[in-house]
Amino acid sequence: MVGETKDAGFEIGVSQTIPFPIAQVWEFLVSDAGVALWLGKGARLATEKGTPYATEDGTAGEIRSYHQQDRVRLTWRPRDWDHDTTVQVAVQATGDRTLLRFHQEWLADSAERVRQREHWQAVLESVVRALS
Numbered sequence: 001m002v003g004e005t006k007d008a009g010f011e012i013g014v015s016q017t018i019p020f021p022i023a024q025v026w027e028f029l030v031s032d033a034g035v036a037l038w039l040g041k042g043a044r045l046a047t048e049k050g051t052p053y054a055t056e057d058g059t060a061g062e063i064r065s066y067h068q069q070d071r072v073r074l075t076w077r078p079r080d081w082d083h084d085t086t087v088q089v090a091v092q093a094t095g096d097r098t099l100l101r102f103h104q105e106w107l108a109d110s111a112e113r114v115r116q117r118e119h120w121q122a123v124l125e126s127v128v129r130a131l132s
Contacts, residue, residue: 010107014120018100020131022093025100026069028131029089037130038089038102038123045072061087076104083108100124 018025028034035045040055047066054060058079064086065073071090077083085106092099102120107113 009105010109010113011103011105012107012113012117012120013101013103014117014124015099015101016124016128017094017097018128018131019097021096022069022091022098025091025098025131029091029127030072033130034127037126039074039076081108100127 029038030045032044035043039045039053040057040059042056043053043059045066046053046063047068049063049065051063052060053062053074059076060079061075061077061084063072063074065071069091071088073086073088075084076087077085083106085104088101088103090101090103092101102124104116104120107116
């Protein structure tokens with residue numbers, strides 16, 4: 001099926017090269033305002049593996065890895081889901097621009113994949129608007 005892999009189940013990725021330097025993008029993504037946009041309001045983004053987080057709407061998980069100006073990987077489970085997924089937010093410098101990627105794996109099925117594609121596309125658009 002489209003979007004299903006042997007190693008990570010159903011997954012989705014969205015990306016865009018945006019006209020901001022990597023330091024500016026990273027600083028925003030890990031700020032309280034940036035975290036509220038992509039992870040959820042009320043969450044605090046820790047840098048230490050295994051640190052739990054929770055958002056005001058009940059999404060919870062833990063940090064899997066944190067690499068400064070590169071990527072954050074964490075588990076992600078909304079309150080009404082019966083399974084964990086893994087989300088990765090990554091940045092890559094492309095000259096004075098930045099490739100920003102959101103990737104999510106271990107989605108339950110193709111319908112959840114479609115919903116999450118729409119979610120991460122909206123998140124990406126919100127981040128770009130906030131940086132502008």
